[in-house]
Amino acid sequence: MTPTPRPARLAAAASLGLLVASAALARDVTPFAARAGLETARAGAIAWAPDAHLVYLENDEAVDEHGATPRWGYLFYSPGQDKLRAYSIRDGKIVAAEFVEMQLEAPPLEAHWIDSGEALAAAERGAGARFRHEHRGRLKTMLLMRGAFDEQHPDATTWTFVYASPEGPSLFVVVDAQDGAVRRTWRG
Numbered sequence: 510m511t512p513t514p515r516p517a518r519l520a521a522a523a524s525l526g527l528l529v530a531s532a533a534l535a536r537d538v539t540p541f542a543a544r545a546g547l548e549t550a551r552a553g554a555i556a557w558a559p560d561a562h563l564v565y566l567e568n569d570e571a572v573d574e575h576g577a578t579p580r581w582g583y584l585f586y587s588p589g590q591d592k593l594r595a596y597s598i599r600d601g602k603i604v605a606a607e608f609v610e611m612q613l614e615a616p617p618l619e620a621h622w623i624d625s626g627e628a629l630a631a632a633e634r635g636a637g638a639r640f641r642h643e644h645r646g647r648l649k650t651m652l653l654m655r656g657a658f659d660e661q662h663p664d665a666t667t668w669t670f671v672y673a674s675p676e677g678p679s680l681f682v683v684v685d686a687q688d689g690a691v692r693r694t695w696r697g
Contacts, residue, residue, distance in 0.1 A: 546598035558587035635691030
């Protein structure tokens with residue numbers, strides 16, 4: 510038997526590695542609510558900067574009807590470093606961590622906020638379900654941040670939902686992250 514040349518063995522090993530990686534990426538992952546990935550993201554952020562605090566949260570993949578997704582993105586701000594760092598969580602692990610090069614007034618999110626499922630239920634009652642039904646809409650983005658989209662409570666932490674439609678302007682629904690009340694809706 511003639512031994513396989515070393516470059517051919519390396520190529521075969523690399524090909525096998527790609528197949529295994531592709532299979533791992535292709536397997537089903539369990540969607541989870543936003544809070545479920547928070548501690549993993551926070552641990553990464555604290556390892557980077559002990560003064561880091563959560564300032565923003567957004568779905569990184571499609572959200573299901575229960576407010577869960579296979580991947581969430583968490584953005585942290587370090588006042589000491591005056592930098593932002595994002596962590597993407599999937600399967601209970603950090604799958605991406607990167608600095609975000611932008612200027613952002615970044616107040617920390619309030620400590621208590623309703624989870625993504627409860628917030629989505631409020632948005633659906635607050636015009637989301639009607640928009641999906643009447644305009645063939647779908648939920649595109651849900652994000653949690655403080656100090657945006659609510660003129661009456663400008664420092665409040667809110668969930669904002671963006672519903673897209675092929676028939677016209679998107680629907681935005683702002684939900685108070687403390688009590689689940691719909692604060693505002695608009696098309697644009």
